[in-house]
Amino acid sequence: MGFPFRDLREWMNYLGEQGDxxxxxxxxxxxxxxxxxxxxxxxxxxxxxLHENVxxxxxxxxxxxxxxxxxxxxxxxxxxxxxxxxxVAERIVKGPAIEPRVVDTGPCKEIKLFGEDIDLLKIPMxxxxxxxxxxxxxxxxxFVKDPETGWTNxxxxxxxxxxxxxxxxxxxxxxxxxxxxxxxLKQNKPMPIAVVLGADPVALLCSTFPAPDQVDEISYWSKxxxxxxxxxxxxxxxxxxxATAEIVIEGEIAPDVRTLEGPFAEFPxxxxxxxxxxxxxxxxxxxxxxxxxxxxFMSLPPSEGHHVGDFVCEIELYRQLKSLIPEVSDVAVLSTxxxxxxxxVDKKARLRAPGLQRKVGxxxxxxxxxFMSKNVFIVDDDVDVHNMQDxxxxxxxxxxxxxxxxxxxxxxxxxxxPSEMWVGHGGKYSGHTSYAFYDCTEKAxxxxxxxxRGLATPPQEFVDRVEENWQEYGFS
Ligand SMILES: Cc1cc2nc3c(=O)[nH]c(=O)nc-3n(C[C@H](O)[C@H](O)[C@H](O)COP(=O)(O)O)c2cc1C
Ligand SMILES: [Mn+2]
Numbered sequence: 001m002g003f004p005f006r007d008l009r010e011w012m013n014y015l016g017e018q019g020d021x022x023x024x025x026x027x028x029x030x031x032x033x034x035x036x037x038x039x040x041x042x043x044x045x046x047x048x049x050l051h052e053n054v055x056x057x058x059x060x061x062x063x064x065x066x067x068x069x070x071x072x073x074x075x076x077x078x079x080x081x082x083x084x085x086x087x088v089a090e091r092i093v094k095g096p097a098i099e100p101r102v103v104d105t106g107p108c109k110e111i112k113l114f115g116e117d118i119d120l121l122k123i124p125m126x127x128x129x130x131x132x133x134x135x136x137x138x139x140x141x142x143f144v145k146d147p148e149t150g151w152t153n154x155x156x157x158x159x160x161x162x163x164x165x166x167x168x169x170x171x172x173x174x175x176x177x178x179x180x181x182x183x184x185l186k187q188n189k190p191m192p193i194a195v196v197l198g199a200d201p202v203a204l205l206c207s208t209f210p211a212p213d214q215v216d217e218i219s220y221w222s223k224x225x226x227x228x229x230x231x232x233x234x235x236x237x238x239x240x241x242x243a244t245a246e247i248v249i250e251g252e253i254a255p256d257v258r259t260l261e262g263p264f265a266e267f268p269x270x271x272x273x274x275x276x277x278x279x280x281x282x283x284x285x286x287x288x289x290x291x292x293x294x295x296x297f298m299s300l301p302p303s304e305g306h307h308v309g310d311f312v313c314e315i316e317l318y319r320q321l322k323s324l325i326p327e328v329s330d331v332a333v334l335s336t337x338x339x340x341x342x343x344x345v346d347k348k349a350r351l352r353a354p355g356l357q358r359k360v361g362x363x364x365x366x367x368x369x370x371f372m373s374k375n376v377f378i379v380d381d382d383v384d385v386h387n388m389q390d391x392x393x394x395x396x397x398x399x400x401x402x403x404x405x406x407x408x409x410x411x412x413x414x415x416x417x418p419s420e421m422w423v424g425h426g427g428k429y430s431g432h433t434s435y436a437f438y439d440c441t442e443k444a445x446x447x448x449x450x451x452x453r454g455l456a457t458p459p460q461e462f463v464d465r466v467e468e469n470w471q472e473y474g475f476s
Contacts, residue, residue, distance in 0.1 A: 003078040004225035007107065007244035008198045008292060011076065012050065012063060020047045020072060027053045030135070034062060035128045038297030041065045042304055048072065050292075057124040064126075064295040067201060068304035073311055076201035077224055085331060088224070089319040095223030100231040106243025112235060113285040118165045120282065123247070125161055126295045129265030136160050136264060137167070138305070139296035140249075141207040143194040143239045144180050146214075147187060152239070153180060154207040154217045156296075156308075159195060160261050165282040167195070168261040169253065170275065174371060174412060176213070181253065181278065190252040192237035193280055198246025198294040203229065209312045210369040212320065236283040246294065247287040251280040265299035267306065268336065270418045301336055309337045313369055317341065320367040325360055327353075332385035339417070340375045342391055347380035350441060358406065361437035365411055372414050376437040383440075394440050403447075404439040411435045 005011035015021040028034055028051050037049060041064075048066040067073055074080075079087055113119075125135035137159040145152050153176040159167040171178045184191040199207075206220045221229040231240040234250045241248050261277040298305025310333040317338055318331035327346040334340040343360055350356040357378045364370040379385060383394045413420040415431025442451045457463065466473075 003075070004202055004227060005076070005200050006230075007200050008063065008246055008294065011066060011201050012048070012292075014075070015048050015066060015072065018075070021066075022047050022049045024049055024051050025053050027055055029055045030057070030062075030124050030126045032127055032130065034064070034126045034295060035297055035299075038064050038068070038295070038304060039299075042068050042297065042302040042307070045069050054124050057122075059290065060124045060293060061290075062124060062126065062293045062295050063198075064297060065304050067204070067308050068297075069307070073205075073307065076205065085315050085318050088315045089322070092220055092223050092315070092319055096226055097219060098222035098226075098228045100218060100221070100240060101228040102240060103230045103232055103243050106230060106232045107288050108241065108243055108245040108248050109232065109286050110289045111285075111287045111291075113287075114235075114283070118282050118285055120161055120167065120249075120285075121164055124293050126293075128297060128299055129263070129271060131263050131271055132265065133263070134161050137195065137197065138298060139197065139204065139294050141196040141199060141204065142169070142177055143196065143241060144177055144191060145239065146180050147183050147189070147191075149214060151180075151214045152216045152218070153177060156204070156208045157195075158264060159280065160264070162259055162261075162279065166259075167249070167251070167280040167282065168259055168277050169193075169280055170261050170264075170272075170277050171253075172415070174414075179213070184253075185255050188255050190254050192239060192252055193250075194234050194237065194239040194241050195249040195251070195280070196241050196245045196247075197249070198292055199242040200229075200244060203242045203245075204294075205308065205312060208308055209316050210371065211316065212368050234284070235286060246291045247285065249280075249282055250284040250286070251282040253278045253280055257281075266416050267298050267301075267309070268339075268417050269300035272416060306336065310335075313338045313372075314341075317364070317367070317369040317373075320369045321360065321363055324363050324367065325356075327356055328360055329381040330385050332391075334377075334388075334391075336372075338370060338373045341373055342377040342379060342385040344379050344381040344383060344385045345441065347382055347441070350380065354444065357439055357441045358437075361406060361439070364437070365408070365435055371412070372417075374417075374433055374435055376435075377440050378437055379440045380442060395438065398442055399438055399440045400447075403443075405436055406439065407434055407436045409434045 051062040127135045142157045162168045171181045206217045230243040232243040236250045257279045258276040260274045262274040263271040266272045297303045314333040321328045327349040330344040332342045364373045384390045410432045413431035413433035421432045
């Protein structure tokens with residue numbers, strides 16, 4: 001047993017072997033207790049947790065936080081701790097493109113429910129925020145297909161329980177699910193959808209990469225593992241889903257049905273309001289014999305959802321920017337899915353092509369993975385963007401607000417960020433934000449006198465010697 005983990009259980013058992021899993025037999029409540037435990041795990045870097053005794057849901061187990069720490073993210077993808085972003089980005093570019101293997105059946109088909117037997121209320125959907133009135137699936141992977149091109153898109157979404165056979169889906173117009181839904185709307189046809197819960201960890205991560213248009217995120221699976229993923233056809237539509245998933249919910253979104261969604265403990269840390277959103281009418285549920293419900297906590301960061309989202313967005317922003325501008329040398333997400341991000345640019349190239357850093361600042365908003373970016377620090381590549389102390393030092397001594405802030409007003413926002421501008425844009429579905437980048441590169445003449453005097457450090461030969469002799473001096 002080891003990488004790549006073929007299902008949630010192999011992965012969970014591996015975490016157990018590493019001492020990174022708690023099996024909790026104390027009775028816990030889905031109405032806040034489980035969320036509060038996950039919140040504390042995210043804040044303390046704690047282990048993953050399997051709840052084995054859930055009030056009101058005998059026989060059900062709930063697993064969460066398996067990807068809530070850096071260490072576990074690295075295990076899930078078999079990654080080194082150094083240069084992680086660059087290594088994954090390179091695998092996505094150069095890894096093998098192996099088609100998913102379509103199998104006849106799989107563990108996710110052990111139980112098949114149709115018609116009257118469909119009852120979402122039997123699934124222990126966990127409440128996250130105190131004000132949630134109806135619970136949400138928070139780690140559902142949505143599979144939808146472009147009716148014009150046949151492209152399958154997957155993305156993690158939240159789905160609110162609104163009936164025995166109904167889920168509400170906040171279909172955001174700027175996400176691929178929304179782009180595809182608008183094509184079904186134009187044709188006035190229902191959109192088939194599959195919601196997958198409890199897939200293997202690589203599939204879960206694949207489904208949250210902000211890949212470019214027309215790219216099926218499941219294609220990343222083989223690139224990241226070197227193998228083919230096993231997929232199986234849904235019962236009521238032709239979507240191909242991971243065969244080893246715990247639960248698959250199949251359904252259809254009618255073009256003309258809407259219901260109120262909300263309030264939700266939204267990823268910027270505040271409650272969403274209520275919005276009229278499309279509804280999934282469930283046609284079938286298939287699952288394993290004794291399914292494990294995969295919960296993911298996300299509201300105010302830190303959370304497992306932020307860990308996952310920040311990690312994949314960093315990789316994909318780096319990869320997409322670099323494909324446009326090869327002189328981009330590193331990216332670090334500092335907070336909340338690239339909302340605040342730092343980017344390093346090849347200093348030598350910048351000196352040859354003054355203004356390169358500003359081109360990078362503008363390009364962020366031109367790529368899919370930069371769709372949420374609001375505040376971007378741009379630095380030379382002699383600064384480690386992953387080291388907060390170096391970064392803040394750089395911000396302090398290379399940056400002048402009056403000269404080096406570039407603000408662009410009214411770029412598309414997420415419409416979930418409470419600081420976005422709602423007034424004055426017709427109030428329709430607004431979501432306009434300002435975008436700024438902070439040019440923290442060393443400036444040229446006439447601002448370079450201080451830099452020309454040189455960085456104040458001990459002689460390099462002694463810095464090197466200290467590294468060599470560190471233990472000899474008596475340090476451990
Ligand atoms: C825990 C979690 C929950 C998420 N919930 C949603 C959601 O409800 N709606 C959404 O559009 N994106 C959500 N996302 C982000 C998407 O998964 C991500 O932006 C993905 O890249 C969207 O892909 P798409 O544009 O291909 O549809 C969530 C991400 C995480 C990690
Ligand atoms: Mn996509």
